[in-house]
Amino acid sequence: MNFKTTYFLFGLLALMFLALAVSLFLTPPEATRAGYLFPSMHVEGTKLETDAIDRITIERKSPSASTIVAEKDGKNWRIVQPKTMAADKASLESLLFNLRGAKFDAEAKTPSWSSAGLNAPSRIITLEGSKRKFVLTIGEVTEGEDRGYAYAESSERKGQVLTIRKTDIRTALEELPHFRGKELLGDTTDINRLKLALGKKTPLELKRDKGIWSFVSPTAFGEAEPTDVLTILAGLNITHVDEKNSDFVKDGETDLAKYNLDPAQADVLRIEVWHDQSQAAAVVGTSKKEGEKYFAAIDDPTSKTRDIVKVAAGNVDKIVKWLDDPSSLRNKNLVKLQGNPDAVDVTNTFGLLEFRHADPVGDWKLYRGSSPGKVDPLEVRKLIDGLNRKDQVTGFPDPSKRKELGIDRPDAVVVKVWADSLEKPEAGKTERPVFKKDAKPVAELRFGLIQGDSVAVERKWGDVTSLVLVPKELLATVQQRPLDYYDRNVPPFNSGSAEENVIRVEIVRPGESYEVAREKATGPWKIVKPDALKGRTANEEVLRSLLSDLNRIMAKEIVAEKADPMDLAKDYDLEKPPLRVVITQTKDGKEVKQSFDFGKEKPGKGVYAKLGDNPAIYVVDSAVTAATKKDLRDPTVLAFEMDAVSSVTFSGWQKVVGSVLTRKIDRKGTTWETSDKDIKLDTDKVENLIRSLTRLQAEKFVPAGKGLAYTEGSFQVQITLNDKRVLTLKVGAEEGSAAYAESSELKGETVMIRADLFSGPRSAPAYFTK
Structure with missing residues (x-):
């Protein structure tokens, strides 16, 4: 082999590599393998979405010649050939979607160019947009909807016969009616x-x-x-x-x-x-x-x-x-809000009530003057829902009856409603919200006179005014007092636990006064007053219930923002209230007092109340004061641990044996024994009785000594603890399901306890034997 031959072979090889590189550049391999009709639409750098196409041409060649041309018209399409007419946007976009995503069947047997009908194509579809053109030439189309095929050539696969499933390009085979607009009047959403x-x-x-x-x-x-x-x-x-x-x-x-x-x-x-x-x-x-x-x-x-x-x-x-x-x-809505209501003005006999809701995540505020008041969101929602209720107009009076309907009365209730009208307030700012520039009410309403079950209203929406009738109940809603809108949740004296930092509670009634206190905010409560109970341990459950009830008062009604001093006594009995509760807390090292005054009852509602320095008069549930009527004394009759008991002595049974009999029972490890070896002791009954006394509670306190003179049936339990302390319980006469009793832990007090605990034990000495 000479050098010329070698140079020739190397040159030929270089040309082959160059051809391969050009081929790879012009037809990206990943797109080619994907089998798309128009692979460049899917490759990064040349990718094209259907919304970039702005002109579609469908040239039908057979069986008869015709041409359809559609062009983008803003966001819509319009057919401009064979003549100008509305186009079906969905059908044209479906055509684009199908052609962009269509693939040929690489596994199908490929017919010859002439057999595929590409010598005399049946139609040619041209897509244009973004200075690019895509052409699909369709030849023969076989019969059958689901199994039919179309043979075609793509402008990006020149000279190739492509076998395409008919279902993949079905839209491309449709005629003019398929692409025509199907809405007689076109898009009706923007009609004015x-x-x-x-x-x-x-x-x-x-x-x-x-x-x-x-x-x-x-x-x-x-x-x-x-x-x-x-x-x-x-x-x-x-x-x-x-x-x-x-x-x-x-x-x-x-x-x-x-x-x-x-x-x-x-x-x-x-x-x-x-x-x-x-x-x-x-x-x-x-x-x-x-x-x-x-x-x-x-x-x-x-x-x-x-x-x-x-x-x-x-x-x-x-x-x-x-x-x-x-x-x-005719529009039967009184107000039709198309945004978020954020301002409502109500002018009624109580003056101007300005409701504002500038912060979507904040609360509604009621302005009367410059200062805002917290309102009950349910009451504001009731007002807005009442105004905005759908189709509540019941009639349309003759406009000439305006004066007769009382629309022009100087004391007419006037309501204005705004939506999305307020500037968003700056964080931390509490000033009155301001309206956006050019903000105007969505509706202005002027209420007239009641007509049967309805009330006349002048409804003004923008520049359009009408007289309407609506249910008369709405008039009562817009006539409400400011007090009816205020939040009825009374501010708590403690944001957390009601007992936190409370060191003293006073309950004052005419002629009697109770006071309990504790040295520390977490210490035990002791009775300070009256003197007869001084030093006694107080009932923590009653105090906990009382403080909890006072800390979460929700008023049923606010009857006055500030009562006249004369009315305090006459109307509410709050000048010298029949019940006053005073709570003392420590805050920042200082003692702070808050009083709760409760007056006379409002029939069917509750009791009148004045809370702290707040001048408002409330009606609160009578249950708020329930704990003040309970005994403040600690009802614990006995309190000990079962494991701490070393012995128990029972005395009684005089009625059964003729004299008082005493029986001592000692703990021996895990069992109980008596010194009389002839007695077969039922240790379970002994254990059960002692265990029932470990946390014995009084059902109520009674006058000292009452019911304890019952000597024949009296029964006494004496419990000796490991630390040598002795606890004594004397049980007297029964009354109903309770029995009179006194204990060493409640010196000088007589209480009522459960009688059933002792009905068996004091019936006979044999109760504790087998």
């Missing part, structure tokens, strides 16, 4: 004016200004509620399944009478709508149905012909009914 006319009926015309719909005709009908109208107009759809099942009847028709659309020969419903920058009109032949449908057409004054379609009769019939009774479209 509409007019309905039919024969000699009074035309119905509505307009929208700043979000508020009102009647243009009839002129005196005020605000309108066109939701149903817009829904029905959106429902005037043209159905198209295929050529045999289509509501596209005929294009370019001149003989309108043939389809009941000639107004000179039949009643024709005309629907006209205005958008911000366009308007559209349609006519419907309502004089005769075609099955369950009417013939209709877009009413284009620039064209001498009409494209005839069919629409469902049900929706059209509803429109005709509105022309027969336009009052059915």
Whole structure:
């Protein structure tokens, strides 16, 4: 081999590598393997989404030639060929989605170019956008929906016969009706004016200004509620399944009478709508149905012909009914909030009440002057819900009756409602919220006189004013006092535990006074007053209940912000209250007192109360004072640990044996024994009785010595503890389910305890034997 041959072979190899590199660059391998018809749409750097396409051309070559061209029109599409008409946005976007995602079947047997029909293609689809063009040339399409195939060539796979499942590009095989707009009047969501006319009926015309719909005709009908109208107009759809099942009847028709659309020969419903920058009109032949449908057409004054379609009769019939009774479209809402209510002004006999809610996560405030008051959110919600209740208007009085209905009275209640109107306050600031620039009320209401079960109201929405009737209960709501809105939760004296830092509690009634105290905020409570009980341990459960009830008072009613001194005695009995509770706490090293005064009862409600320095008069639940009526003495009769008992001595049974009998029982390890070896002791009964006395509580205190003179049936228990302390319990007569008793722990006191604990033990000495 000579050098020339060697150079030639190396040169040939270099060219092969160059060709491979170019191929890899022009056709990315990952896209090629993916099998997309247009691989560049999916590769980083050249990726293209369907919304970048702004022109679609479908050239049908056979069986007859026709061309469809659709172009982007803002966010929508419009067909511009074979003539200008509305396009079905969903169908065109489905076409783009299908073509972008379509793949060819790399495993399918590939026919020849001519066998694939690509010598004489059936249609050519061109997509254009972002200065790029994508062309799909379709040849033969086999029969069968699910198993059919289409053979095609892609502009990105030149010279290749691609076998594509028919279902993957079904939309690309559709004809013009599939892509035409199916809504008779197009998109109805942005309509700002509409007019309905039919024969000699009074035309119905509505307009929208700043979000508020009102009647243009009839002129005196005020605000309108066109939701149903817009829904029905959106429902005037043209159905198209295929050529045999289509509501596209005929294009370019001149003989309108043939389809009941000639107004000179039949009643024709005309629907006209205005958008911000366009308007559209349609006519419907309502004089005769075609099955369950009417013939209709877009009413284009620039064209001498009409494209005839069919629409469902049900929706059209509803429109005709509105022309027969336009009052059915009058707005029956008193207030219709489309945002978040954040300001309400109520002017009534109590003055101006300004409710503000500037911070969405904060609370409503009621301003009367410059200072805010905390309100009950449920009461404010009741006010707003009452105003905003759907369809609560019951009638529309004659506007000429305005004076007769009391709308112009100087003392009329006036309500103004705003939504999304306040500037957000700065963090930590408590100043009155300010309105945003140009903020205006959503509604202004002026309440007149009651008319039967209703009340007359002048409703003003923007520049549109109407007289309406609403249920009279709403008048009572807007007439409420400021006090009815205030938060009825009385501020607690402790934010945590009610007992925290409380060192003294005084309960004062005419002629008697109780006082309990503790040296430390966590120490035991001792009775200080009255003197007869001084030094006794106090009932911690009663004190805990009392403090808890006072710390979480929720008023049932606020009857006065500040009572006249004369009224304190006359109306509420609070000048010298029949019950006063004074709590003393330590805060920052100082003693702080807070008083709770409770007056006379308000029938069916509770008791009047004045709380601390707050000048307001409340009505609170009578249960708040329940603990003050309980005995403050510690009800513990006996308290010891079972393991600490060394012996027990029972004395009694005089009625049974003729004299007092005493029996001592000693603990021996885990069992019990008596010195009399002839007695077979039932240790379980001994154990059970002693255990029942470890935390014996009095049911109530009674006069000292009462019921203890019952000598024949009396019974005494003496418990000796390991530390040599001796506890004594004497049980006297029974009364009902209780028995009188006294103990060494409650010196000088007589109490009532459970009688059933001793009915067996004191019946006979044999009770404790087997």
